[in-house]
Amino acid sequence: MAKRQKGRKEGRKEGERKKERKKERKKERKKERKKERKKERNAGLRVLCLLPGPLPKPSLRAWPSSVVPALSNVSLQCWAPTKDVNFALRKGGDVLGLLQPPDSMEGEGWAEFPLTAVRSRDAGDEALLLLVTGYLPKPSLQAHQAGVATEGEQVTLQCQRPDSGTGIMTFALLKAGTSVPVQLRIPAGRETDFSLQNVKVKDTGNYSCVYYQRRAPFLASQPSNSLEIWVAASSPRTTTPDYTMGNLIRLGLAAIIMVTVGALLLEAWSMTGTPGVHVSFSM
Template identity: 55%
Template sequence: GSLPKPSLTVWPSSVLSAQSNVTLRCWTPEMGVDFILRQGETNLSVLQSRESTEGLAEFHLNDLKGSQAGEYTCEYYRKGSPDISSQRSDVLLLLVTGYLPKPSLKIHQNHKVSARGNLTFQCQKLDPLVQPVMFALLKAGTSNPLQLRGPEENGVEFSLQNLTVGDTGSYSCVYYQSSPPFLASQPSNHLEIWVTVLAHLSSSDYTTGNLIRLGLAALIMVTMGAFLVEAWHSQKESPNTS
């Protein structure tokens, strides 16, 4: 039988420009195993496990080239008679940008939107290629595309629902070939989006607020009354100077 599949993750991002550096991390809870990284069906690297790795292998791809774009998987195996291999990880698509003209990215709303609202991006391909391509919505600081759409010839729309403050950030999009050689465009210009929180008071909030205001008003009236009574007593006890 085979061992459970590992997870394959990427840092800093699965969409990078040429000449960037990237690290692919293959992880499993199993101990004392060796790892294999594949691009498609080609074995790229075999990493011997060490006690310090504890089921984690890091494969470093430096000075990225367009030929390194593609679908990556990893697996691990335990040496024995015979060796026992794991299932392959889920596919991780690595894109190297800059080989096709950049698309445009637009929104129809204001760049400042309210929390719990929706936001629609339109990513449009501007070059004359008629071959259907895939589109990816990117956010700065995230390691993988937020959404994928396609294949389409000219453009797609991406929709973000029920926005939160965490959706604030810088967005861009790319398009790419969905089969080898996986050529990808330059990223679009970035759009800065701000998600703001508006105070929405319910009826219970209004009731609570009214009670607080009434309580403060009563406290002020009592305090003023106490001052008036004290002033009256002071005037009554003072000697008549007339």
């Protein structure tokens, strides 16, 4: 009987020890996941060329846009003004990809890194601003003046986010067909104005705005409803003819003619010597 009780106690103790070990393993896994998430939040996207010796700085852009909805596909395109280089795409301290560009381009190197089904963890603003939208409520966008703008005028667009208590945000003005934001603003409040100075016909298009966190994980809002802006060409100015120069020329010619005629008459009078001849001129 005593042996059975002792065995049961040892079984219970063993079960408790297993539970403790299980809890410890869970804690360790939780810590590891927390470290990974922190690492991702602090990471940004950067591109490096790998080649010994000094190299010119490469350029990096996102196609079709640097502001994209979640789960969409983006290509990061890197260009360097030199040949025979390898490209490395890095996020934080991790290398996400290595590429050797093809030899088809003379005098320059080019590489493309595809990102599929992007999420907020893929966002960053280190070497390239890449925003993944859809994680915060939609803002509103409106123009201060309605109607069609004329070339040379100023167009002011106001973007306002909902009062969701999310702290200071960065606002970005977007234009359809443009791969990078038109303007960025960091207001103290919930709204900001984007001023388009000296607008041209090429500024005609559909505009929208987003706002996003200034630090990792760079959560971005849904884009606002698009706002169409029209810019009309300015009409040519009608100039009034300037008659000043023509009038001066005419007066000068008249004076020359009068002086010439007077000289001829004076010469004729002196030759005849006829008294009582008077010459007068009238204008």
